Amino acid sequence: MHDDKPTLGVGMVGYAFMGRVHSQAWRTVGAFFDLPVKPTLAVLCGRSREAVTATAEQFGWAAVETDWKELINRDDVQIVDICTPGDSHAEIAIAALEAGKHVLCEKPLANTVGEAEAMAAAARAAAAKGVRSMVAFNYRRVPAVALARRLVADGKIGEIRHVRAQYLQDWIVDPEFPLVWRLQKDxxxxxxxxxxxxxxxxxxxFITGQRLAGVSAITETFIKERPLAEASSGLAASGGRERGPVTVDDAALFIGRLTGGGLASFEATRFASGRKNALRIEINGSLGSLYFDFESMNELWFHDHTLPAEESGFRRIIATEPGHPYMDAWWPPGHGLGYEHTFTHEVRDFLTAIAEGTDPTPSFDDGLWVQRVLAAVEKSAADDSRYVPVEDR
Amino acid sequence: MHDDKPTLGVGMVGYAFMGRVHSQAWRTVGAFFDLPVKPTLAVLCGRSREAVTATAEQFGWAAVETDWKELINRDDVQIVDICTPGDSHAEIAIAALEAGKHVLCEKPLANTVGEAEAMAAAARAAAAKGVRSMVAFNYRRVPAVALARRLVADGKIGEIRHVRAQYLQDWIVDPEFPLVWRLQKDxxxxxxxxxxxxxxxxxxxFITGQRLAGVSAITETFIKERPLAEASSGLAASGGRERGPVTVDDAALFIGRLTGGGLASFEATRFASGRKNALRIEINGSLGSLYFDFESMNELWFHDHTLPAEESGFRRIIATEPGHPYMDAWWPPGHGLGYEHTFTHEVRDFLTAIAEGTDPTPSFDDGLWVQRVLAAVEKSAADDSRYVPVEDR
Amino acid sequence: MHDDKPTLGVGMVGYAFMGRVHSQAWRTVGAFFDLPVKPTLAVLCGRSREAVTATAEQFGWAAVETDWKELINRDDVQIVDICTPGDSHAEIAIAALEAGKHVLCEKPLANTVGEAEAMAAAARAAAAKGVRSMVAFNYRRVPAVALARRLVADGKIGEIRHVRAQYLQDWIVDPEFPLVWRLQKDxxxxxxxxxxxxxxxxxxxFITGQRLAGVSAITETFIKERPLAEASSGLAASGGRERGPVTVDDAALFIGRLTGGGLASFEATRFASGRKNALRIEINGSLGSLYFDFESMNELWFHDHTLPAEESGFRRIIATEPGHPYMDAWWPPGHGLGYEHTFTHEVRDFLTAIAEGTDPTPSFDDGLWVQRVLAAVEKSAADDSRYVPVEDR
Amino acid sequence: MHDDKPTLGVGMVGYAFMGRVHSQAWRTVGAFFDLPVKPTLAVLCGRSREAVTATAEQFGWAAVETDWKELINRDDVQIVDICTPGDSHAEIAIAALEAGKHVLCEKPLANTVGEAEAMAAAARAAAAKGVRSMVAFNYRRVPAVALARRLVADGKIGEIRHVRAQYLQDWIVDPEFPLVWRLQKDxxxxxxxxxxxxxxxxxxxFITGQRLAGVSAITETFIKERPLAEASSGLAASGGRERGPVTVDDAALFIGRLTGGGLASFEATRFASGRKNALRIEINGSLGSLYFDFESMNELWFHDHTLPAEESGFRRIIATEPGHPYMDAWWPPGHGLGYEHTFTHEVRDFLTAIAEGTDPTPSFDDGLWVQRVLAAVEKSAADDSRYVPVEDR
Structure with missing residues (x-):
């Protein structure tokens, strides 16, 4: 056997939830998409050599490192994939870009606007030298979501009046759920x-092609203290069990205006009992409407308002037809995809951009803009919900 | 035939959409509910004698009036039912109450907080003399909605964390839809x-048993001018067609806090293409969740978070069982009700309260409170979305 | 007040479930539909004078009878509405028709093909004299069902390949549910x-415009004996409680061919736990598909197979638009109807046909044909499921 | 890196649709499931060396063969995975089993009962020597389907009264769709x-733990002739285009009885416009009901009939919780799986059985029984739909 494609060695930092799903994407992409380059699973990096070695064996990584600084300097690494918590994104990404490595970075881009600005600056400097960077907002790569964008871009929705976006989960409803890193601001x-x-x-x-012009927000932390993560995996939950403060929001609600004049509402919460991973977006326009819910990720609901009222209604498009985004690579209609495939598509697009010498999206600048929205939400929430404009770049 | 029940003569002001559905309720209630009193369709009032007479014949009203002041003074009228636009509610309701008539008043209670305060004061004064009053928030009387309230009151939902309420319609998406009275502030x-x-x-x-403590809001009027209603039913739509300004909001979004500590988001719009009458409420609590959409009015979705995760999920309760609110009066399970029956239930509850000498709900004070929320929304929207506390009574 | 319309006196036999819903239809139809005639609730007939009088008072019937033979001879009765169990349909209907009364008869038309043939013959003879008859298959008058027929008739579905029809209920799942009349063959x-x-x-x-050409069937009685109805409402369920044999099917499944060449499957059962009144019909054709479920009676799902696959899918038409069958009489879009309104529409169509001198449908011949299908199902089930052609008239 | 697990070399015959999805399963299983053995992608076999080599490179097969007889004799092959059309299953499987290779065979097991009997006999003989075999009914391995079986086995459904099973597709609705091999009986x-x-x-x-005792059936071929597959991929579709006869059924409907006394209906069709891969099963029992539709493959609907009627209804269990079958290997709740993962689970179970020395299911005897049902359906359809008992083993 032989394969003349140039290879690109991937070095990945982090091996937990995101690390596993990214690993599977790197392993799978070449089997389904005809790419101009071939990624290799070169190096996996994590602080515990034992643990990182076990994951590396599971997924077929060729080598391991315990220090990310070693990883970014290896000759067999051309792409650095950052799957760590947000506090280390800036340092790793900037160093990797400066070392001339393409960077795929998990979201949110950073923990602060300042960090994100530095990262975006580094990305711009690197891009000038042909080094690419992308933020891993994987939900853009759900075929139904990409189809939604296409329908908007094709003018099927018309002038957008309303956006209703929710991301509802319920994994910390129980006050005894421990104080994991995702509940710690640092x-x-x-x-x-x-x-x-x-x-x-x-x-x-992504879908609307518009940005939030400003927001008015409320945030809340319902459960102020939780068992320490270590403690919770130890002995039973009585008496002396140690607790620590939850230093992040449990939920955030905000409303705002789109740059095109529409109104939008957003809600992110981990307290929506019974909603497991309900990323939901509804869009109402002058010519039509769209609805998506990740809990039924292979479906996009489309209402064509230009049809006679007697024959119109929200239709359930099963986004598995060959003509749907990404779907010619997979199975016959109705044989749906799963969560992991959003990452397969993500690395497919990233690799294609690298090979073609174009800048992939969402860029670090796009990630910086999201960071600015997050900051505006926090600022509004801290200032009596007053409307805070979002700086656009 | 004979029937020993005392009768109560109803005098209704207004005979358009609300007038028709109220008429049907008064005609129907006695056939399905075993009431201590018997309502009679005594007098229908409207400014056009011809039109009001036609409607009266259709629905079986015994007499007509063209001046509401005549109506409230008639001896055959014990109940005044106000189905006119909001600008006349206060004057009619206060006069009727002072004349010792029980009053059922369409929502919103009034057009301003000031009017609503005067009405609530009149209602309180009347109540002291045994004269009853109620605001016609008919959606409280959807069996599934009343069931939702029962489940909350029974503790099945636990501590409420989130409320997501939307009322989505699409009847004015077309910019050529005329400037009807509902689009005029006066x-x-x-x-x-x-x-x-x-x-x-x-x-x-109603469902949560809690009130909004304060709101942060955005409102918008997407279409600033529309064809005059008269013009629109006249000649074709070109050139000289006269237009007038839309003086009300097309959509309102607001977020807020509940008195019990939960967060809530609200959206009311007539620009949600494809959504016809989507009054939707989702509630997430520490022990369970509820979801209702009026477009499927016979269903309530309930998630019991106390069940093992492996067996739990939102269940579709078809709210047509004999034990569900109001349902023992109707048909076997699965034989659903329609929009009109919310009004049948409303007058059933109103008549029962009158007969039993209790104060029906929602009271004028409840209606006043809703008016205060509306005012707070407008105030916040006018003040950069700043959070505005809602005075509770 | 005055009203120049000719009146038609209705005499109804039976006052239980069907009697109540028919009563409400007769009371309501004139308030919403502009009819050329005006029905009056003239006489209600039942064997127990006390009970029938109570129902008559509730619904506003002007008089009562305890013998249906008296009823059909009354001068104030021009329409006889038969709401009794099937064993009395033939005798009452034939007598009424011979007495020159228009007849609306509950379904199924009769208990045997022989009875149905006699009734259809009587109907034909009466029709020659301008006397009308109709079978009360009310589900034809669900707006969404009538819309389905229209879409088929308009060619939107193309050549019909498949029909999947189910009527699922669950009210006798409990083996202790008593032996009511519906469980007795006589x-x-x-x-x-x-x-x-x-x-x-x-x-x-109705929807397809085609008939079943033949059937292959299986029927079953899961619970062979049940507590006598009288006993069950008496003392507790131990020891001496008397039981009797269930003499009818609990469930019937059959498959068959349509006259147009398509295939069809049918299932009727009262043992589908959790399905309350799930009358479901799916139709797949060469150009499109339809789906209806009475548990969501205001919805019709339509798939337009002529659209590009990428944009197509089952769309949820909320059948409450002014252009939908029967809907211009009611409320704004999205303000749904309930079970009772199928009967309002039924008597509207019946009265219109009488006034216009046309034969209403479904006719007694249509009812006879249904009876032939029932007989074919029973014959096939008794003969090793062998295919039994259905005689078409 | 090192890994002490014994390896099992897989040799796969066929590389089209099933070949691709099986390849991905063999590649993926070890990354997510902690298996006692490690499969290697040893040899891929297909008649066209060029084509099979391309697929082998895509998925990482170490070698290729063009003659399956070579493949089954290779020392690096311990498992033979048969992904060819049904006409070659018997010859390959029997030879492989006799050569001492474990066999995974695509469904249906064979094209005739005779072939299937020979295969089952070979499997029994092989099993005596520790050689394992399994039929690839992958839908058993949908987590929601396996959960359904568990709920039945746990007694949550009670005595099963009804099964409603449909498998609806629409890929040959167009009469110009070509005569591919799946439309040819040989x-x-x-x-x-x-x-x-x-x-x-x-x-x-699988779900019910019961078998079909007998069936009554109708089959149909709607489109009798189609363009030859070669022709169709050649020049345009006019004039001289050659056609050939469709020699298989387009659709099959059958009803029957379960060994436990319940009734069942089945429908398989490729003419259900708008239904893409709708494998649907509803089960109604004395204590509860279940509903599954592969188009929403991460959901199982469960109705608990033992709850009070007022609180019960079909609940949507999102089958992605750690406690659900297979799900502890994957992602957090709500992050659903796709079609391919049913095969990952299939090879996981097959490998585990081989390693543990147990016989995997569904066995070739199970596949033979399915073949007997298929034969009974065809026999009934050819004999006026007469009920045909299914021989049980």
Missing amino acids: KAGSGALGDIGAHIIDAVA | KAGSGALGDIGAHIIDAVA | KAGSGALGDIGAHIIDAVA | KAGSGALGDIGAHIIDAVA
């Missing part, structure tokens, strides 16, 4: 806002 | 906000 | 087959 | 019946 930057709110901010911008 | 008080937003404000208070 | 003719299977047989013929 | 054995009907026959047996 590690995660913010709570539901940055973790899942960032996804809907980006997805709405 | 007649309607406000637009989507007061017409349909008032319903979800009341419904959320 | 009263009801058959079980689920005739009671609810008849509805889907008629509805499929 | 290659495919039968049409919709064996291709997709076999899946629902197996899935119902």
